[in-house]
Amino acid sequence: MKLKTSELKDFLDEKVNLYNNPKFIESDPIQIPHQFSKKEDIEIAGFLAATIAWGNRKSIIKNANRMVELLDHSPFEFIMQYQDADLEKLIPFVHRTFNGNDFVQFVKSLQHIYKTHNGLESVFSKYAEKDSLQISIHEFKKVFFEIPHLERTQKHVSDPFKNSAAKRINMYLRWMVRNDNNGVDFGIWSSLSPSQLSCPLDVHSGNIARQLGLLKRKQNDGKALSELDAALRNLDPKDPVKYDFALFGLGVFEDF
Template structure:
């Protein structure tokens, strides 16, 4: 499907309006952080939910809700005040290859970030450069695993500098940073700008982007992400990642 740039922009802008509204939340994992009102609870619930956001959406939502239940529906308080014995109940948790050992490591690493690095927002904001957050994600991973950790857990945090598209972390960052008052994304991180975001690139958004001529590269990796970001910035330099709603909606809901 080859459209002229102006036509393509109109087509995608219409799809953004169609999907970027509260109805979208009902079937999306973003519903999990939407249950909270405190900033730290929202960002922790968002981060944990995004971490397991691969596979069937229904099971992602169910398992993310299970995570919140295990954290007594107060994720920030649990992370900051838990005793080692409190972590034992997390052991049976499993979502695909993410298991109880990984979950416990995530709780310890998040505690480390809030105690020693001023929290998630400060950590991501600190290392942003070149109008992009991909370096931030790389540095985030370094800090996340600078405490004693299990080697197996490292695979659950992507590294864009190793050519990963880092889909789940880019999705989490979209949730935190974009603020368009449409009720889906939270926009609670004010030290970062939507212009710095990258599109969460997965099978669906990648396939749609290729069909629309926004992406030529075949793999869904870091190089493809850079190419897609460049294309989306040409359509809207101020808020390129709003088109994630269009690409995702076309792929998942419309089988485009």
């Protein structure tokens, strides 16, 4: 399907309007942070839900709800005040290759970030570039694992410097930074701008982007992400990742 740039923009803008609304929340992991109103709870619940956001969406949502339950429905309070004995109940947790030991490590690393680095937002904004957060993601991973940690847990935080598309972290950043005025994305990180975001690139968005001529590269990796970013910034430099709703919706809901 080859459209002129203006036609493609009109087509995708229409799909953004169709999918970027509260109905989207019902079948998406973004419903997990939507259970909370406090900034830190939203950040932490969102980060944990995004971390396990691969595989079947029903099981992602079920297991992310389980994570919140294990943190006593108060993620920030749990992370800041836990005793070692409180962590034992996390050990049986499992979602695909993310297990209870990884979960415990995430709780410890998150506490370290809030106690030592002034929270998640400040880590990401500290290393942000004018038009990209990919260096931020790389630096965030270093900060996340600067305390003693299990080697195996490192694979659950992507690194763009290893040519990863870092789909889940880019999705998380969209949730936190983009204020869509439609009640889906939160827009609670005012130190960052939607123009710095990158599209969460996965099988669905990648396939649709290729069909629409937005992406030529075959693999869904860091290089493909740069290519897709450039194409989406061409359509809307201020809010390029709004098109994630269009690409995802066309792939998942319309079987485009």
